Amino acid sequence: MIEKVLINYQIENIPIEVRTYEKGVLLHSPLDACEGLFFVNSGCLRVYILSPEGREVTLYRLQEGELCLFSASCVFQNINFDIYIEAEIESTIEVISIAEYRKLQDNPAFVNYVNDIMARRMNQILQLLNDILWNRMDQRILNYLKEEAQIQESRELTITHERIANHLGTAREVVSRVLKYLETNQQLVLKRGKIQLLDES
Template sequence: MTSKLEQELEEMLPFWNKLQNEQKAMLSQRAIDKNYLTGTILHAGSEDCVGLFLIRSGRIRAYIVTEEGKEITLFRLVEKELCIFSASCMMRNISFDIWISAETDVETILIPSSLYSQISEKNIAVANFTNEVVSSRMSDVMWVLEEMLVKSFDKRLAHFLIIQSDLEKTDTLKITHEQIANHLGSAREVVTRMMKYFSEEGFIVLKRGSVKIIDKQGLKKLI
């Protein structure tokens, strides 16, 4: 009889039906439930290699930390997505440290790095899927870095607010200026000045600990 965990793995791993029965059994037996509260660090740089996270619910955030201690969000992952950068020991060519934290309360399935690597080495479907995921995430990273180099801060902030609204499915965002600064690799004071400008222009309404978007089209025109 198929277990609930095995059903979830089949649903969330595109290569499941191309695995050998022995490989399916190993994944089902060694994958474990791991739940985290908002703000918990799941993965702390290249020296950490906890494994691969399959997200059951919630949202996680991958980011880098600059030499000045500023955080820059690279990408966010949501339900039914796979976080592969938490298994950094599998990717020797990644030359920068990626940190991963729970942006909301999250429920995950953790696949040990050694097990995934073992299966990937023997199964071309798993290896191809892994390469596709890494390529996609690296494209996200390059896009973020390009945005920082090319776009002015007002455009980046407007884009962030729109994306955050889409993620939260609401125009009222419970987020502080400090948190926004961490996402965008900026200083809180810079965010505060630009948010005040957005407020004066009628794009948003500022409240303590939250932002309400009242003119999303106006923000989109800034991008």
């Protein structure tokens, strides 16, 4: 709960709104008003960008206990990129409104905490940039599948090639070709609508 975090900064009595979103619901898109800080109480949010052709690229995921800054992007000057936030599984979110958040900006310790989070997100985005620039696609797909296995808590994943392609900003054909290659390499087994990750992969 966000209260536990705020107490570290001697902040109390902040009004908090609790919301629950079904799996797949879009919490935020560039057309939405700026709502405030989202704190993930349970579940998982996926933050992504969209290409003109409608392809999605995941920037990062927010797990339980993590704070989403982009949902409050209006309080950070200079942010003008188009971000989408989706509930990847059923998720409960605590929301601190913009008005309340502005008050917290007088608290240097809390602002430094926000600063650290911003740096962490920057880190994740640079990691992704690195991946895109230099990693071979097979490594990117394998990394993605491992992450997915943790979320689904299973090494047998129910996932389409289309969905993997959307995540990684590539074409379905590329994903199918690479998965086939990974199967030949004995890192996974392809089944109808499923992918079984093998040990050591």
